[in-house]
Amino acid sequence: MQQVRDRVLTRHEVHHYHAEGWLRPAFRLPHDRIAALRSAVERFLGSNPGVRPESFAVAHVEGLTDDAAVALADIGHDDDILQLASEVLGQHAVLHGCQLFCKPPGDGYETPWHQDGQYWSSRPRASCTVWVAVEDSDRGNGCLRVIPGSHRAKRLYEHLHEERSDLTVRRRLASSSFDESAALDVELFAGELSLHDMFTIHGARPNRSGRRRTGVALRFMAGLG
Ligand SMILES: O=C(O)CCC(=O)C(=O)O
Ligand SMILES: [Fe+2]
Structure with a gap:
């Protein structure tokens, strides 16, 4: 018999995600799991010397040792994370990217x-x-x-390709499609997640500070069942 898990998100959090297109839940990874993730990140970066670290697609990095990739992608199989992704997708979540x-510090893109x-x-166009x-x-x-709220129309707006090399992703949304003054900063402590x-419009400023800024983005789509 399939085990029924406790919910990770409150009803209010799930509602916030659907209404606003984003969420910073109260859930936080326990210390041992964030420590394991941090050490996987260091191994992963160590196995790719000389490569800018801004946007690695984990499955497609040259010179990668399998161990380092597997250790990093492990966070995508975390029970609590799978559970909370399933709660917002309304169906069993399937990892489709990491x-x-x-x-x-100093010049992060x-x-x-x-x-x-x-x-x-991917279709249907439902992914978190x-x-x-x-x-x-x-x-x-x-x-x-x-x-x-920028996800509400479920529309993809025009993006312009940029040739600059100091960007994590190369397509920029035309500024006429949204109001930048409405932007919210998603501030997180280590081990927290958003x-x-x-469809949600998002971005990030360059890192000019003396502190590194690292996140692992896990992409989930709804599976069957
Ligand atoms: O971390 C960043 O600066 C960008 C992340 C992002 O675009 C994403 O996770 O979809
Ligand atoms: Fe993104």
């Missing part, structure tokens, strides 16, 4: 305003990202920023 966004749905061809803070992520070191919908 990316490391590590912004070194900007993340242009974008919608994740621009990058994915769980962004896990490996270290504190705040206004000072370039935390994630979201435009609340969720955003694939």
